[in-house]
Amino acid sequence: xxxxxxxxxxxxxxxxxxxxxxxxxxxxxxxxxxxxxxxxxxxxxxxxxxxxxxxxxxxxxxxxxxxxxxxxxxxxxxxxxxxxxxxxxxxxxxxxxxxxxxxxxxxxxxxxxxxxxxxxxxxxxxxxxxxxxxxxxxxxxxxxxxxxxxxxxxxxx
Numbered sequence: 235x236x237x238x239x240x241x242x243x244x245x246x247x248x249x250x251x252x253x254x255x256x257x258x259x260x261x262x263x264x265x266x267x268x269x270x271x272x273x274x275x276x277x278x279x280x281x282x283x284x285x286x287x288x289x290x291x292x293x294x295x296x297x298x299x300x301x302x303x304x305x306x307x308x309x310x311x312x313x314x315x316x317x318x319x320x321x322x323x324x325x326x327x328x329x330x331x332x333x334x335x336x337x338x339x340x341x342x343x344x345x346x347x348x349x350x351x352x353x354x355x356x357x358x359x360x361x362x363x364x365x366x367x368x369x370x371x372x373x374x375x376x377x378x379x380x381x382x383x384x385x386x387x388x389x390x391x
Contacts, residue, residue: 235260244355269299274306319351334360340367349374 235257241249258265269289277284283306289297316333324331334356340363347370350361357373364371 246355247359274308276306277302340364340369343367343369345369347372352376 237245237253241253245253257263266287266289268291269287271285272288273284273286275284276282280302282302282304285301285303285306287299287301289299291297316335318331318333334352337356337360340360343364344367348364350357350364350371350373353361353373353375361371361373
């Protein structure tokens with residue numbers, strides 16, 4: 235299912251979540267959340283994959299399950315693993331350092347100066363969110379910006 239034609243080349247977080255929810259509805263997918271795959275092994279005798287999982291439920295605690303399927307698709311995405319650059323002074327820096335994967339919102343950064351490293355979708359959305367929480371974000375990038383879809387308002391001040 236392609237992204238809607240009305241979406242920009244790089245959809246924002248809300249657009250991407252809306253797309254995923256529509257995808258789940260359209261193809262009748264039943265996602266399982268808060269669950270890790272402990273083991274996935276192909277069973278030659280029965281010609282199925284056996285996938286053992288461990289999840290967490292607030293009502294039942296840790297829950298283990300095993301699923302069998304004819305096919306196994308590993309779709310962890312290109313951003314499945316956190317990559318943190320190793321910068322001089324990081325170990326001695328007394329402030330907080332947070333990866334975008336762990337960012338929730340700008341509520342704890344009200345009126346603070348924040349450096350956002352990178353200007354991909356995550357970096358730009360975080361910078362905008364920080365500004366909406368009256369933080370003072372600055373963005374640093376390694377290379378020139380290749381594409382800007384105009385969805386953010388740029389201001390100086």
